[in-house]
Amino acid sequence: MKPTMIYGTAWKKDKTAALVELAIGQGFRAIDTACQPKHYNEKLVGVGVQRALAKNNLAREDLFLQTKFTPPGGQDPSTIPYDPADPIEKQIKTSLAVSKENLQTDYLDSLVLHSPISPFSALEKAWRVFEGFVREGDVKQIGISNCYDADLFKKLYEVATIKPKVLQNRFYATTSYDKELRAFCKENEISYQSFWSLSANPHLLGSKEVLELSVKYQKTAPAIFYRFLTHLGITPLNGTTSLAHMREDLGIFSFTLEEGEIERINALL
Structure with a gap:
């Protein structure tokens, strides 16, 4: 399933489950979240999804569920869902396990790296873990978010064995609306997802x-x-x-x- 519009669940807090259920009931079939308690209540996303599936006679396969691995720098230290002292590979594996439990699913349609990791060697190491998830059937596709450096994204694409299928960025004038990145995505069949589409414009x-x-x-x-x-x-x-x-x-x-x-x-x- 390639979604045409995705329901975003950031900052919904204790209303998350009700809003996700409502969104699916109205016709949204793609949901975006993150294993980042600072801005998302992923567990309540899962509750809302399960309620909506039952209420609307839908199967798990009818939905596109996308979550993110958020590196330590984007987490609140008091609610981080993995041990930041662990190697990056273990952080990512723990995060995925938490997401699957939160969302009450045995696979994800899309897993996104919430932001690039420096140096590039660390980013590549993280990407290899993501690729492993695809091979093992835990995730159908992988991508990256908040990546506005076209050269960096192209470099990741070049070294990737399993190519990114998603680039999710803020859509705003500061980055010239990602014209170069969007052209690259179009050429390589990568889904460009926009957020802040209204707020920034x-x-x-x-x-x-x-x-x-x-x-x-x-x-x-x-x-x-x-x-x-x-x-x-x-x-x-x-x-x-x-x-x-x-x-x-x-x-x-x-x-x-x-x-x-x-x-x-x-x-x-």
Whole structure:
């Protein structure tokens, strides 16, 4: 399954289970989380998933579950889900075991390295562990997040035996919207996932181009922007807590932007 929009579970805290259940009930079939208690309640993601499967008569195979291994630097030392004194290989294996238990699943559709690790030799070592998960059937695909250095990502791709299938980055002007990275992803059949797609781009949501299309298609500005992203081949993360917004955003595939309309918004990036 290649998701077209993913429900993001960061910062949902004690509402995580209810929101995940709601999102799946409304039609989301892909869920993103992380084994990082600082920002995610992965265990409650699992609770929400199980409730939704039962309530909506769905099978595990109907969902795309993606989680992340977060290196020690991105963890709260008081809640870190593995021993940071362990070698990186053991940290990653422990994290995966915790994620599978939290999510109540025996496999993951996607495992993402939450951020690059330095030096590159350590990154490569971590990647070899990820590759082992794919070979063993624990994970279907692997990727990396928060990697904005095109040279670094290309180097990882080159040395990888099992290539990254996901690059998940913040979509914002500071990195020129990852134009070089997105082109590389497109050339190599790598899914580019965007987060902060709305939060980082109020100037685009309020632009004349987007607002005119909002009127034309009778859709919200966020829905127009999400649809624009999908036309570019981007898979956006959506972290809304609003039932109305879930319905609006999942309805973006009921219409198609014209080529000229896509180009006008793209020119703003």
